[in-house]
Amino acid sequence: MNSDDLLVLAWEDVFKGVRELAQKIYLSKYVADVIIGVFRNGWIVGRLLGDLLGVEEIGGIGIKFYRGIGETRERPLVISGPTINVRDQKVLLVDDVSDSGRTLQTAIDLVRLYGAKEIRTATLYIKKRTMLVPDYYNDSTDKWIVFPWEYGEIIREISMKRFGDLSLQSIKKTMDLLRINDEELMKIIYESSMIKLRRV
Structure with a gap:
C-alpha cells in the first residue's frame, strides 16, 4: 500500500x-x-x-x-x-x-x-x-479512507505490516507515508504502543 x-x-x-x-x-x-x-x-x-x-x-x-x-x-x-x-x-x-x-x-x-x-x-x-x-x-x-479519529489505529497497523514493529522509526516512516506531520502524535502513538506491549 x-x-x-x-x-x-x-x-x-x-x-x-x-x-x-x-x-x-x-x-x-x-x-x-x-x-x-x-x-x-x-x-x-x-x-x-x-x-x-x-x-x-x-x-x-x-x-x-x-x-x-x-x-x-x-x-x-x-x-x-x-x-x-x-x-x-x-x-x-x-x-x-x-x-x-x-x-x-x-x-x-x-x-x-x-x-x-x-x-x-x-x-x-x-x-x-x-x-x-x-x-x-x-x-x-476507491481509495482507503483514513479518518482523523483512527490515525493511531491505522499508523499502528501499517507500521506492523510494512516494518514488523512499532518502533519510533517505523511509526515516523508510516506517518510520512500518510503525510501526517505531527511530532506530538507520533510520540503518543509510540508511548501508548509500548505501554500496551509491556502489559502482554
Whole structure:
C-alpha cells in the first residue's frame, strides 16, 4: 500500500463534509426523529450531523465487518442493536462510508426489525463498487479512507505490516507515508504502543 491508495482526512475535511451532508439532508426536507450511527466511525459522523440538524436523540448500532485495512469478515457481525428507541420513529442511519454496502444493509435491516417508521441513510463517502448507495452522500472514491479519529489505529497497523514493529522509526516512516506531520502524535502513538506491549 502506498500513499496513492489512501485518502487521509483531517478534522477540517470531515467537518466540511458533514456540513455539506447536513445541507443535502436539510434541503431534502427530511426531518429525522433520531439519528443512529454505526459504531464506531458512523457514530462520530452521526453526532456531528445531529448537532448541525438539531436532532437531539442520537444513538448507535454495533456492527463489525472490517478486521483491518481491506480485510473483511465473511459477513457483517452484529454486536448490538440500537442504543435508543427507534420504534415508530423517522431514523437517519449514518456511517462514514458505504464500501461494499453490506454493513449499511445490515444496519437498515436491524433498525427496520426494531420498528422504525422510516429510514434514510447518509454517509460521507461511497466506494464506486458499493451495492448500496445511501440517500445522502458527498463523494465517491476507491481509495482507503483514513479518518482523523483512527490515525493511531491505522499508523499502528501499517507500521506492523510494512516494518514488523512499532518502533519510533517505523511509526515516523508510516506517518510520512500518510503525510501526517505531527511530532506530538507520533510520540503518543509510540508511548501508548509500548505501554500496551509491556502489559502482554
